[in-house]
Amino acid sequence: MTALGAVFRPQLPPERLRDIARTADDAGLEQLWLWEDCFFESGIASAAAALAWTERLRVGVGLLPVPLRNxxxxxxxxxxxxxLFPERVLLGFGHGIQSWMGQVGARVESPMTLLREHLDAMRALLRGERVTVDGRYVxxxxxxxxxxxxxxxxVLAGARGPRSLRLTGEAADGTILDAGVPPDGVRQARRLADExxxxxxxxxxxxxxxVYLLTATGPDAAARLQSELEDSGDASVPDLGVAGDAATVAEAVQRMADAGADTVILQPTADEPDPEGFVRFTADQVRPLVP
Incomplete structure (x- = not known):
């Protein structure tokens, strides 16, 4: 079965997270994902709070930029x-947006090397191993x-380029793809990770x-989706995002699953007028239509 979730976007203030997390938990949503985009909200602090406020919801963070963390x-x-919350935590790591890393003095010469060293060490430590390593960064x-x-x-990792995608297959336990990846891109990412x-x-x-899937529903859904695609420079990418009712969204989720996605996370537009309603829409209306 394809797992389904939704995103709490950091364009919302942190104090909105409690109601949205509880709404997701009460609605039976499987996963709620958070971001740690600079310079919005802490991924770890937000995840801990969301987990504490809920009973069964799985909470993911994608992505945590490794240059910021020892x-x-x-x-x-x-x-x-x-x-504290067994089997409810999903953490994804990445090398970060380089311009943001430069702003905080954390930019490194080889982001790929740092990410590989970080993933290898973290997976070993979480297995309970004693680790000694003298890497370039770790x-x-x-x-x-x-x-x-x-x-x-x-331990999950985010990627887009071919080298990064192969790295997620080599050194991580799963790959996170952002909302700029259409179904054909998912197929290619799966192939590269498998390689x-x-x-x-x-x-x-x-x-x-x-995979994140940019999703708009309700009034002006098509216009809101188009506006966000234009703002991100992705308006010319075919089959990117979905706007419409639950059946239309479920069909888009299935296309992602057919392309190789195990989990699809619906990402509302930044101007989503009803974030709690979006979570309920995902759980109550889309979930029953997704095998």
Missing amino acids: IALATMEAATLNR KLDGVVLDWPPATAPP GRKAAGRTPDDHEVI
């Missing part, structure tokens, strides 16, 4: 969340978590692909 601290945060001397999760959680997994001697079937 590997030990990032792994301690991941381990703590997973022990340096650990006999570090072991005192409170690792009972079961090592998946990376095979090169690393890993099993392709164990790799989850999570």
Whole structure:
């Protein structure tokens, strides 16, 4: 079955998260995803709050930019969340938007190297291993978590370019694709991630692909979708985003699933007039139509 979720966009103030998370939990939505775009809201703080306010909702963060985080601290945060809320935490990591990283003095010469070193070390630490590594960016001397999760959680990574997508297959447990990727792009991403997994001697079937789908519904849905695509420079990309009723959205979700997505996360437009209603729409109307 294709998993389904929705995004809490950081264009909303943090104080809106409580009502939206509770609405998602009450509606039976499977997943609520948060972002850590600079310079809006903390992904870890928001995820902890959303998890505490809810009972069964899975909460994802995609993406956490690794240049902003020391590997030990990032792994301690991941381990703590997973022990407090077992099987409800989904954390995705990426090399960050380079202009933002430059603004805060965290830009590195080789973002790919940093991301690979970060993923390798984090996965080992979450397995409870003692890690010593002297990498280009990640340096650990006999570090072991005192409170690792009972079961090592998946470590996800976001990517777009071919090299990054192969890296997610090699070094991560799943790939996160942003809303700028149409179904054909999902097929290509799945293929590249699988190539990376095979090169690393890993099993392709164990790799989850999570895709954001820009979605508008209700009054002026088509106009709101078009406006957002134009603002992002993606208006000329075919088959990108969806506007319409639940049946139309469910068909778009299925196209993503047919292209290789295991999880589809509906991303409302930045000017969505009713965020709580969007969450209920996803859970109550779209979910029953998605196999």
